[in-house]
Amino acid sequence: MLSLLKAAWIIPFCFSSLPTALCVPFNSKARSPPARDFFPRGLRVGTELDTETGDFASFTLDDTSLIATLDYGTERGGxxxxxxxxxxxxxxxxxxxSxxxxxxxxxxxxxxxxxxxxxxxxYRVETFNVTSPGRITAPLIQGGQRWESIRLVTSGSITFxxxxxxxxVDTTEIEDFPGQFSSNDEQLNSIWKLGAVAASTACVEEGTQLATWEIDPVTGAFIRSQRASQTLAGPLYSDYTLSFxxxxxxxxxxxxxAFPLARGEGLQLQLISDLPEGSTFANVNKTQTPANSVLLSYGYDFVNQTTLTSYYLDTFAVPFAVAEKTWHHVTTALSPGGRLSVSINGQVVVDISITDYWTPAPVSFTGSFGFGAWQDQAAYIRNVSVSDTINGTVIYTNPMTSVDVLAEYGTQTNLGSVCLDGPKRDRLVWLGDFYHTARxxxxxxxxxxxxxxxxxxxxxTQxxxxxxxxxxxxxxxxxxxxPFTPFGSYGLSDYQLLGLDGVHSYIRQTxxxxxxxxxxxxxxxxVDWTIGKVNSTDGLIYVPSAxxxxxxxxxxxSCLAVQALQQLSELAQAVGDDTSKSRCDAAAQALSDAVNRQLWNxxxxxYSLSTSDKGNFSVAGIAFCLASGVSTQHQTARALAALDGLSLSPGYKDSTAASSTDPTVVISPNTNGFLLDALFKSGAYTTGHQLIKSLWGTMVNNKQTSSGASWxxxxxxxxxxxxxxxxLAHPWGGAATYVLTEWAAGIRLGPGPEGFGYKHWIIAPEAGLAMGLQTASARVKTPAGFLAVEWTKSSKDEVTVRIDAPPATYGTFKFGNETKSLCGQIQYTLVRKISS
Structure with missing residues (x-):
C-alpha cells in the first residue's frame, strides 16, 4: 500500500520523496475516533535535543530548526x-x-x-514522507513513551x-483516579504516582490494540515495522521448506x-529490495540493509538490544534487481544436517551449512515460522506453503487472503481486557508480574x-x-x-503461585x-497443583523452574507457596468449601514447619537460599518468609538484621550469591517490592521508608530518565x-504505591473474608508517623463507596484522624497499643496523644 491516511481526512500521504510518486488515498485504520487524545505538554525546537521545553505551540522545522523535542510530561501510549x-x-x-x-x-x-x-x-523510530497538509496517523501503536522527537531529514520546511x-490506554488523569494518596512529603507523593501511572498505561481494554496486519482478498497480508509473527500451525515443524x-x-x-512459538531465538532472514530512489527514505542505513541482498541472523532480530541478543551471520548478494511493487517467489529450505538454502524467483541465493557460523548454541531446525518487516519496511505476503524437505510432502498451505490469518499468526485485535508487563515492551500478559499490578x-x-x-x-489458558x-x-x-506448551510458556512454576495473589487481591478488594x-x-x-509440589521427603516445594x-x-x-495456600484457604472459606480450606491450612502449616526446620540458618x-545452598540468602526468601508469617518474632528480627548483607545502593540485590563488586548487578524493584511490603508488615518502618526513598526516589529524581511511571x-x-x-512503565516495580496507601496513610483491608470488599477496614497512622510525616491522606474505592482517611500531626504531639467510611461497613482503629472498634457511623474523628 502506497499511502496512509486518517478516515476523516482522505488526504494523500506518500512514501515517495518525489512529487511524481504515485499517491493513493487509503483508509489504513477502520477505527472509531478516540475518546481522547494525548498531547505534548512541552516543546523545544532547535538544532539539538533539549529537556528544557516550553509550552506547546504550532512550530516549523526547516534548515535552521531541524529537530523538535516533545515532552508528554508522563507515560502515554497510542x-x-x-x-x-x-x-x-x-x-x-x-x-x-522513548x-x-x-x-x-x-x-x-x-x-x-x-x-x-x-x-x-x-521499532521506536519511524519515518514519514509528507506531501501536503492534513492529519497523518501512524498505522501502528507506540505502546509507551514520555518523550518524542521529530527531525527533518530532507530539504524543505514543514509546519505542525x-x-x-x-x-x-485509559486517559483518566492521575488526579482523577478513584484511589488517591497525599502527604506533606512531595517526593513520596511523586513516588505514589509511579505505580498508578504504570498500571494505567499497561492495562488495556478489549478491542483497543488493533490488528497489526491488513488482509486483502487478492494481495494477502500487508505487514510493516513488526517482528515476524508466527503461525500456530507449525510449532514443531522440522527440516521443512517454506515457500511464499x-x-x-x-x-x-x-x-x-525454526522459531519457538511466540518468543525465543530462531533463524531470521530479510530480503532487501533494490531500494529505488523514488520510494526509499533518506535515512535508510544502506550499509546495514544493502540493496538486493538477503540478510541472515540468529536470535531475536538483526541488531542487539541488551538482553535480546542477536547474532548477525551473513549478507548474501542477490544477482538481480529485487524490484519493489513486483511479486517475487521465495523458497527457504532447512535440510537435515544443518543445510540452509534460499532461492529467489527460482535462483539460488543462499546455500550454506549453518554449522559454519558461530552461534552460542547449536541451531535447531525445529519450530514455527512467521513473517514481518524491519523498521520502516512494508511488504505483502501470500500463497504460503510448507513441505517436508526430505520427501516433498506438503504439510501446510495458506493463501493469506482471509482475515482468519490474523488469529492464526497472533496479529488480531486484542481479545481481552488485560494488564500487560509494560506498555512499550514485553507486551504480554505476564502472570507473575500481576502480583503487584492487582494491588x-x-x-x-x-x-x-x-x-x-x-x-x-x-x-x-489453563x-x-x-x-x-x-x-x-x-x-x-x-x-x-x-502449541505453546513445548516452549516454556508454562515454565517458571513460581509464577503460578504469584498469580494466585492476583485473584486473592481482586476478591479482597471487590x-x-x-x-x-x-x-x-x-x-x-x-490447590492440587501446589500441594502436589511438596516433596514427601523434606516437606519443601520442588518445581521444575522458578x-x-x-x-x-x-x-x-516454599514461603511463597505457604502464602499462596493461606490465600487459597481464605478463598475456599469465602465460597464455603471447607474441605479445600482444611487441605490448604494443613498444607500451609506443614510447609511452614518444614521451612523452619530445613531452611532456617x-x-x-x-533463611538459607535452599537446602543445597545454606550459605546464601535472598531478598525474596526473606520477604515471603516474613510476609507469610512463617518466621517467628525472633526470626523476623534476625532476618531484618541480615538485610545488610544484601544492601547494594540504591536498594537490595536479589541474593548474596550476586557480587556486590560487579557493576552489572542490577536492583529489582519487583523483588524489593515484595520486601517493602514485608518490612512494613513486620514493623520495620524506618527501613521501609529508607528503601522507598532510595530506590523509588531514583525514578523521580532525574528528568532525563524519569517517565512518571515505575521502572x-x-x-x-x-x-x-x-x-x-x-x-520504564512496569507495574511490577510499583509496590511503593500500595504500600504508601496501606501504611504511610494507614488505610487497609480487614483480615480474612470479613474484610473482603472493605466490609471490615483498618485505619492505622502509626507507620506514617514513624516515617516522619506530618500529614497524610488516602482514598480507596470499595463496593459500598469511598473509604478515606486524613490525619495530621499537630505541634502538641497529637494526631488528629478523620475517617469517611462507606455505609454498612465497620472498622478498626489501631494506634500504639490501642485497638478501637468503629461502627455505626460514616464519619469519625479521633485525636490521640503521640508517645515520645
Missing part, C-alpha cells in the same frame, strides 16, 4: 498523529519515541523490541499545528523459521474490570494440571494452548464472590538497569 498545517514541498521526517529523554539520542531510540509482536510497532497520540510470494512495498521483507489497581485506578479481565484471560500460561500474547486466542464461585473449580486445580530463586527446596518458593540468622530495573548509579531496553 497511535502517533501529526496535524500538518503547511509543507513547502514533499519532505521526510524521522520520529523517535520513555526516557536519553533514549532519543540513540539510533533506534529506546528500542527495538522483538521479544514479542505485542500488537504494536516493534498539533501533534499527539490517539489514546489506546512477496511484493515489497518499501525496503524489504522479513521471515523467521496497585486497588490503591489507584480502581479498574477492577481490567483486573477481572486479566484473570479471565489467564484462566482461558491446562489439565491447573497451570496457566505465564505470558500469553494478546493477539492469539488464549484458549488455544497446545468481594466479587460470584466470579469466585464461578471459577473456583479452576482455582482448585491450583524466577525467584532455587526451584527445589528453596526458601523463596541460626548461624546466619536468616523494571535500576542500576547501582540510579539509572535504568538494563540501559535503553529497560521498561
Amino acid at each position: 497511535y502517533p498523529f501529526f496535524l500538518v498545517a503547511d509543507v513547502s514541498q514533499p519532505v521526510q521526517i524521522e520520529v523517535k519515541y 520513555e526516557s529523554f536519553v533514549g532519543l539520542a540513540q539510533p533506534w531510540a529506546d528500542g527495538p523490541y522483538p521479544f514479542s509482536t505485542g500488537l504494536a510497532n516493534s 499545528e498539533t501533534i499527539g497520540l490517539e489514546a489506546t 510470494d512477496t511484493m515489497i512495498d518499501r525496503g524489504g521483507v522479513w521471515w523467521a523459521m 496497585i489497581i486497588g490503591s489507584s485506578t480502581s479498574r477492577f474490570d481490567l483486573t477481572k479481565g486479566t484473570l479471565e484471560f489467564f484462566l482461558r 491446562i489439565a494440571n491447573g497451570e496457566m500460561n505465564i505470558a500469553p500474547p494478546m493477539g492469539y486466542d488464549p484458549s488455544i494452548t497446545a 468481594n466479587d464472590l460470584g466470579f469466585l464461585r464461578e471459577t473456583w473449580p479452576q482455582w482448585k486445580l491450583l 524466577f525467584l530463586g532455587p526451584s527445589q527446596a528453596g526458601s523463596a518458593v 541460626e548461624d546466619l540468622g536468616v 523494571e530495573y535500576v542500576d547501582q548509579s540510579g539509572n535504568p538497569g538494563l540501559s535503553y531496553f529497560t521498561s
